[in-house]
Every structure is written in C-alpha cells, then in structure tokens.
Amino acid sequence: MDKLVYRFKRHSNIGMRLLECPECKEILERQDIEDFTNCPYCLKDLPYNYELEDYLLDPLVEMWQAQEQSRDELMDETPEFTANLVI
Numbered sequence: 001m002d003k004l005v006y007r008f009k010r011h012s013n014i015g016m017r018l019l020e021c022p023e024c025k026e027i028l029e030r031q032d033i034e035d036f037t038n039c040p041y042c043l044k045d046l047p048y049n050y051e052l053e054d055y056l057l058d059p060l061v062e063m064w065q066a067q068e069q070s071r072d073e074l075m076d077e078t079p080e081f082t083a084n085l086v087i
C-alpha cells in the first residue's frame with residue numbers, strides 16, 4: 001500500500017471533498033488540477049495516484065448515484081405505464 005500523499009477537507013455546505021495541497025496547504029479545486037497536475041499556488045508537481053484520481057472522479061460518482069436514483073424512481077412508475085399501454 002502506498003503512503004497517503006494527500007489530505008482532504010470536507011466542504012461544510014455541500015459535503016464534497018476538497019483537496020489540500022501537500023506543499024502550501026491551499027485548497028485545490030478539481031478544475032485547478034484537471035489539466036495540469038500542478039498546484040496553481042506553489043506550482044508543486046502533484047503525484048498522480050489513486051487518491052488524486054479518486055478525487056477527480058468524485059463528481060462523476062455523485063452523478064452516477066443521482067442517475068441510479070432517478071432510474072429507480074422511473075422503475076416505480078413502470079407498472080402503471082405498462083397498464084396504460086395494454087389498454
């Protein structure tokens with residue numbers, strides 16, 4: 001197991017994780033590091049590891065969960081919808 005490189009803070013309002021630069025402790029948003037994995041504040045090269053990848057994927061995972069939820073809601077309506085079709 002690799003040593004953990006990054007520290008995360010949790011956004012108090014939206015509950016999203018925020019990445020802290022290991023060097024200057026500034027909070028790095030996803031758009032800051034999506035294209036260049038450098039800290040925009042201290043220009044430190046951020047090692048690309050599973051922690052960073054995980055962080056970048058967080059919004060996607062939340063979107064999938066939201067989609068999953070709306071699909072479940074759709075499924076609940078399906079029997080009624082089928083009945084209408086038969087008539």
Ligand SMILES: [Zn+2]
Nearest residue numbers: 021024039042
């Ligand atoms: Zn930094």
